[in-house]
Amino acid sequence: MSLWQDVQDTARQIFTNYNYKEIQTPAFEEMELFARSMGKTSDVVQKQMLNLQSQKKSDAGDIHSGELSLRPEGTASVVRMYIENALDRKENISKFFYIGPMFRGERPQKGRLRQFHQIGVEVIGPGASHPYLDAEVIALNVGLLKAFGLKDFELKINTLGTLDNKGNIRELLLNKLKPKTKELCSDCQDRIGRNVFRVLDCKNKSCQKIVKGIGLGYDWLDDESMAYFVQVKEGLDALGVKYKEDPSLVRGLDYYTHTVFEITGSSMGSQDAVSAGGRYDHLVSQLGGAEVPAIGFALGIERTILAMGKSQELAVTPPDAYIVGLDDLSFKKGFEVLSILRSMDISSDMSFRVSSMKSQMRLADKVGARSVIIMGELELEKECVALKDMETGDQEEVSIKNNDYAGLVDKLRERQQ
Ligand code: HAM
Numbered sequence: 001m002s003l004w005q006d007v008q009d010t011a012r013q014i015f016t017n018y019n020y021k022e023i024q025t026p027a028f029e030e031m032e033l034f035a036r037s038m039g040k041t042s043d044v045v046q047k048q049m050l051n052l053q054s055q056k057k058s059d060a061g062d063i064h065s066g067e068l069s070l071r072p073e074g075t076a077s078v079v080r081m082y083i084e085n086a087l088d089r090k091e092n093i094s095k096f097f098y099i100g101p102m103f104r105g106e107r108p109q110k111g112r113l114r115q116f117h118q119i120g121v122e123v124i125g126p127g128a129s130h131p132y133l134d135a136e137v138i139a140l141n142v143g144l145l146k147a148f149g150l151k152d153f154e155l156k157i158n159t160l161g162t163l164d165n166k167g168n169i170r171e172l173l174l175n176k177l178k179p180k181t182k183e184l185c186s187d188c189q190d191r192i193g194r195n196v197f198r199v200l201d202c203k204n205k206s207c208q209k210i211v212k213g214i215g216l217g218y219d220w221l222d223d224e225s226m227a228y229f230v231q232v233k234e235g236l237d238a239l240g241v242k243y244k245e246d247p248s249l250v251r252g253l254d255y256y257t258h259t260v261f262e263i264t265g266s267s268m269g270s271q272d273a274v275s276a277g278g279r280y281d282h283l284v285s286q287l288g289g290a291e292v293p294a295i296g297f298a299l300g301i302e303r304t305i306l307a308m309g310k311s312q313e314l315a316v317t318p319p320d321a322y323i324v325g326l327d328d329l330s331f332k333k334g335f336e337v338l339s340i341l342r343s344m345d346i347s348s349d350m351s352f353r354v355s356s357m358k359s360q361m362r363l364a365d366k367v368g369a370r371s372v373i374i375m376g377e378l379e380l381e382k383e384c385v386a387l388k389d390m391e392t393g394d395q396e397e398v399s400i401k402n403n404d405y406a407g408l409v410d411k412l413r414e415r416q417q
Pocket residue numbers: 072073074075104106111112113114115116117118120121122272273274275276277278279280295296297298299300301302303304
C-alpha cells in the first residue's frame with residue numbers, strides 16, 4: 001500500500017505541474033460506448049468485456065439486459081464527458097488525468113488482472129493537434145515512470161497515419177498475410193477475417209516471425225503523415241527521450257491514428273506493456289462530438305509496481321508511541337491518553353489487554369514503536385508517565401499533571417523528525 005500511495009502521490013504532483021485536472025468517471029457505463037470507441041472487433045470488446053445484467057423493460061414489455069459494462073479503460077468515458085459538456089467550445093485544450101480501477105474479463109495471472117488500476121491522461125481539444133504535443137505526452141509518460149523509480153524500460157513508437165493510411169496498411173497486411181493463413185495460429189486465422197491489425201501483436205512466436213518476414217515499411221503512409229511523425233520524433237529528441245521505432249506496433253484498440261506508443265519494462269520478460277497510448281483524432285466526432293484531435297496514454301499501476309520489482313517489499317510505518325497500562329486503572333487512563341495523542345497527530349496504539357510489562361513491551365517492540373509510554377499504579381499516583389525511547393533504551397519520567405500533555409507531546413514530536 002505504501003508503494004501504491006507513493007505512485008499515486010507522485011503522479012498527482014507531476015500532473016499538477018503539467019496543468020492536468022483530475023477527473024473521475026463511473027465504474028460502469030453503456031456497453032455501446034466502449035464497443036463503439038475501442039472497436040467491435042478489438043480483442044477487449046470481443047473477449048474481455050464484463051457486462052452487467054441490467055434489466056430494463058421496454059414499453060412493449062421486452063426485457064433488455066446486458067447493456068452496461070464495467071469500464072475496461074478510461075478514454076471512452078472521458079470523451080463522453082468532453083462531448084456532454086461541449087468542452088470544445090469552452091477550452092482550446094482540455095487536459096485530464098484519472099486514477100482508478102478498470103475491469104477486463106481475463107484469465108487472472110501475474111500482471112494480467114480482472115480488476116487492475118490505471119493512471120491515465122487524455123488531452124483533447126481544437127488546439128491539440130501539434131506533433132510536439134505527442135512528444136510532450138510521451139515525455140510525461142516516461143517522466144512518470146522515472147519518477148516512480150522504474151529504471152529499465154523501453155519506449156516503442158510508431159505511426160498509423162490518417163484513417164486513409166490505416167486503410168492502406170490494412171490492405172497491405174491482408175495481401176501479405178492471407179497467403180500465409182495456414183501457417184498462422186488459430187487465433188490469427190480468425191483475426192485475418194475480423195481485424196488483421198491484431199495479427200501484429202500476437203504473442204505466438206511463429207506468427208511474430210511471419211510478421212517480421214513481411215518487412216513492414218512506411219510505403220503505405222502519405223507524405224504529410226510522415227512529416228508529422230518526423231516532427232514527433234524531433235520533439236522527443238529535443239526533450240531527450242530515447243525511443244525505438246517499431247513499424248509493427250499497431251495497438252489493440254481501433255481509435256488510434258498517427259502516433260502510437262508502448263512502454264515495456266525489461267524485467268517483465270513477456271511483451272506485456274506497462275503503459276501505452278496514442279493519438280485518437282476522430283474518436284470525439286465518432287462518438288457524436290466535434291471534429292477535435294486528442295491524444296493520451298494509460299499506465300497500469302500493478303504492472304508498473306511489478307516492473308519496479310518491489311512488490312515483495314513490505315514497507316510499514318511504525319507508530320510513534322505505544323501505550324502500556326499495567327493495571328485496570330492505568331489501562332483506562334492510557335486509553336484516554338491514546339486518543340489525545342492521536343488528535344495531536346502522534347500515531348499511537350496500545351494492546352487492548354492488561355498483561356505483564358514484559359509481554360506488553362514485546363508487543364511494542366513488534367510493532368516497531370519509537371517510544372513506549374508506561375503507566376502503572378506509581379505513575380497514576382504521581383500524575384506522570386514513564387517514557388521509554390526504544391532506540392536508545394533511555395527512560396525518563398514525564399509529567400501529565402492536571403491532564404497537561406504538552407511536555408509529553410513535545411518529546412514525542414521531537415522524535416518524529
Ligand atoms: P491499454 O493498452 O489497453 O490502453 O491499457 C493500458 C495499460 O493498462 C497497459 O499497458 C497495462 O499496463 C494496463 N492493463 C491493461 N489490461 C490489464 C490487465 N488485464 N491487468 C493489468 N494491467 C492491465 C488503454 O487502456 C488506452 N485507454 C490507453 C489510452 C489512453 N490511449 C489513449 N488514451
